[in-house]
Amino acid sequence: MTITPAELATAPVVAGLFATEAGRAHLIGSRCLGCGTLYFPQAISCRNPHCHDKTIEQTALPNRGILYSFTVQRYRPPPLFQMDDWQPYAIGVVDLGQGLHVMGMLTDIALDEIAIGMAMQLTLEPLINDSQRGSIITYKFKPETLA
Numbered sequence: 431m432t433i434t435p436a437e438l439a440t441a442p443v444v445a446g447l448f449a450t451e452a453g454r455a456h457l458i459g460s461r462c463l464g465c466g467t468l469y470f471p472q473a474i475s476c477r478n479p480h481c482h483d484k485t486i487e488q489t490a491l492p493n494r495g496i497l498y499s500f501t502v503q504r505y506r507p508p509p510l511f512q513m514d515d516w517q518p519y520a521i522g523v524v525d526l527g528q529g530l531h532v533m534g535m536l537t538d539i540a541l542d543e544i545a546i547g548m549a550m551q552l553t554l555e556p557l558i559n560d561s562q563r564g565s566i567i568t569y570k571f572k573p574e575t576l577a
């Protein structure tokens with residue numbers, strides 16, 4: 431498989447996690463057509479034991495939510511997790527509504543200013559610079575800015 435320059439510049443950390451439409455990033459999830467349950471990452475079937483129509487469709491998830499919880503990663507994770515210029519960072523759980531909570535790194539805020547209940551929005555940022563794949567992009571959540 432040949433990687434084009436455009437793909438090289440925006441290679442996602444994992445394919446199928448997020449997309450950009452009209453300059454706005456969103457996570458790609460699944461919605462059950464039977465019971466409406468949302469899943470992230472995408473699911474192949476509904477896991478609701480009370481649901482009888484487990485047909486799943488791909489859906490764009492809301493790109494804004496409320497910070498439900500967070501913690502600060504103060505030691506470098508094992509080598510499987512790669513990150514250039516490592517320093518302590520926050521990981522949060524963001525309530526995107528409709529019962530969906532998504533975990534992600536937090537950015538654009540000092541660690542001691544993070545507060546549960548903050549309005550957050552999705553953003554895409556480089557995670558590592560890979561010599562073969564280029565700049566590897568991941569999703570993060572940052573404090574909401576009105577635009």
Ligand SMILES: [Zn+2]
Pocket residue numbers: 462463464465466467476477478481482483484
């Ligand atoms: Zn279902």
